[in-house]
Amino acid sequence: MPSADPLADAVHACMADIDRLAAGGVDRPVLDRIGVRLAHLAAQTDLFDWRRFPLPAEGVPTAIYTLHVASDGRLPLQLLCARPMPNAPVRPANKPHQHPTWAAAACIRGCTREQLWQDSGTGLRAGPERTLSPESGAFTMLPADIHSVRGDDTAPAMHLLLYGYFFPEAVVYDPESGRAAPYAMPDLPPPRL
Numbered sequence: 001m002p003s004a005d006p007l008a009d010a011v012h013a014c015m016a017d018i019d020r021l022a023a024g025g026v027d028r029p030v031l032d033r034i035g036v037r038l039a040h041l042a043a044q045t046d047l048f049d050w051r052r053f054p055l056p057a058e059g060v061p062t063a064i065y066t067l068h069v070a071s072d073g074r075l076p077l078q079l080l081c082a083r084p085m086p087n088a089p090v091r092p093a094n095k096p097h098q099h100p101t102w103a104a105a106a107c108i109r110g111c112t113r114e115q116l117w118q119d120s121g122t123g124l125r126a127g128p129e130r131t132l133s134p135e136s137g138a139f140t141m142l143p144a145d146i147h148s149v150r151g152d153d154t155a156p157a158m159h160l161l162l163y164g165y166f167f168p169e170a171v172v173y174d175p176e177s178g179r180a181a182p183y184a185m186p187d188l189p190p191p192r193l
């Protein structure tokens with residue numbers, strides 16, 4: 001039954017679809033379909049407004065809002081609102097890193113730049129950078145993929161980020177040596193819907 005909140009209804013429908021898609025395991029073709037479904041949610045831009053999901057305070061790069069997470073920690077869906085901060089210190093997400101589960105990102109407003117990396121055994125080799133925008137479709141990663149994210153320096157961005165399950169720790173790489181080190185993920189804020 002529809003609720004009084006169209007965003008809650010749209011998120012619920014999207015996550016029910018993705019739960020069904022992921023039920024048999026997530027490989028590349030399934031992940032592609034998850035990305036298409038997430039991008040469809042992101043395309044409903046009227047549902048996501050800055051008043052409901054404001055940018056972080058001045059000097060803080062990102063505000064994170066949880067839109068959904070299953071009771072067992074699966075399928076955490078976050079809304080990230082990013083403030084352009086050209087001189088911000090480099091954060092772990094800006095360096096090559098690897099999540100222990102699959103991930104999909106879809107942009108609602110603005111853009112971010114995503115890069116995949118290959119482990120050559122003696123260091124990391126950067127692949128081409130891809131711009132994630134409302135027109136680009138989703139960016140998806142399997143657990144083995146190493147990626148880095150760069151914010152846009154000129155305009156605020158709003159995008160959706162979905163993982164297979166919530167994880168407290170990821171792995172960040174030094175691109176020159178290929179050396180890996182763990183880093184703690186921020187806690188998942190309580191769901192807003």
Ligand SMILES: [Fe+2]
Nearest residue numbers: 093097099147
């Ligand atoms: Fe990441």
